Amino acid sequence: MTDQTAADTPTPTPTEPQPVRRDLTLGLIGAGVYLVMIAAAVAVPPLLPAAAEGAIGVYQRVTIAAETGDDVSLVAPQGWYLSGEWNTDVDDETAQASGILANVVTFDSPDGSSSIVVTGFDAEQDPDSVLFLHTCKPASDGAGESCADVQLLVSTPGDHADLASAISATRAVAASIGVVS
């Protein structure tokens, strides 16, 4: 911060722009920053997932085969818990109406492990639903927790990885960021 005093000469200096010019300059700077923020938010995010896949250590995609009415269970290792939410690219109201959000249940089992149960998945209605799992484990020093994010693409039956692969991928992602060794 500056420490100018009244003893400074009152003579305008070359660095002192005229009010109108200064106003326009600062107004353009402000508008420019805002426009860059908006343009970046519109243009860059659509490119990010593809660019990030494999490049960011916490990203994995696993495809689970499921049919209408299937119950899909993922059981986490002891000491872990899983939580998740559907990302459906539809608004909450539509998702609730289709029963998508209501069908994700998280619970803790007595032995310390946790499961996430996905029921009633309707592949025909929502063929490209994506389930994000946030897999967390308490930090070893007891302060907070570490989490790994795994994206599970639930799609129509076919040549897809099984649930064991999903768990394996979860563990691999978690290990990559140091949640587990």
Place this chain on the structure above:
Amino acid sequence: MTTSTPAPTALARRPLFWVLVAALPVGLIACLYLSPSLFDPTPEWALGLLLATAQTLLALLIVFLLDTRRSIGLLFGALAFAWGVLVSTPLAMFVNTAWISALTKAGLGTVSAAMVAPIDEELAKAIGALLVLALLLPRRVGPLQGLIIGFLVGAGFEIAENFSYALNAASAAERSHVLSTVIDTFVLRSTEGLLLHALWTGVIAAGIGAAVGASTAKARSVALLTTAGLLLSAMLFHALWDLPQLSTSSAEAAVRGALLYGTIVAVFLVVWFVGWRRDRRARRSGDPLENAHRPRSLSST
């Protein structure tokens, strides 16, 4: 909050004044487009507005205590607060949503808020502070005036954010718990990190105030470097606050959050004290033109 009012004709001749005034209804329309539920007059909406008003009064009381010399005019203070509510908020809302959605799809959902919000929100608020401070010229502008204007922009932003969060929480609550959910949200946002946005933006804008009011190229360069440092510090504090480790309900998280909040308040008070002392020193040095329209600006004189 005011001791002098600028001549209306002088302000009316300033293009920046009209830019600021024109941006407010544009921001209001953007809010209406992005979140129409914010304008739906329901009982929970009225309760949220009441609680937001109470928080506004608290913010004004803090400004009253910080700006002991009443160096900020009422009009400028109101413009700063309105900018935080109507311009910074919808801009951050739009940009945050786009980036957090993308980062979540990329597998970074857990830390997306900590990555995105500090940059988007601090920039959205800082620009508002810059424009209002520039409009203050040729009145006295320095770190103290910057801190006050920044505090008001940040307070406006945070209170609008609280209002939005409360209504969002209410919309997801059972009908019988809607009003209590609104109260709970405001209580939570008041007890955990009260007016943090105001503190962050105040710290940044103290540097902006020094730069805007600088009368020499050298002074302005130093002030700009200082502003960059303060901006990065505020973004870092913001990112730490948004990390999920502080969002858990454990005792460790609570202690960590309290320590971080205390550090942020301490930094804010140090910056305020530096600005206040320089402002006092300048006034004691015999500047007879306090708050008068002068041919040129003097920083912290």
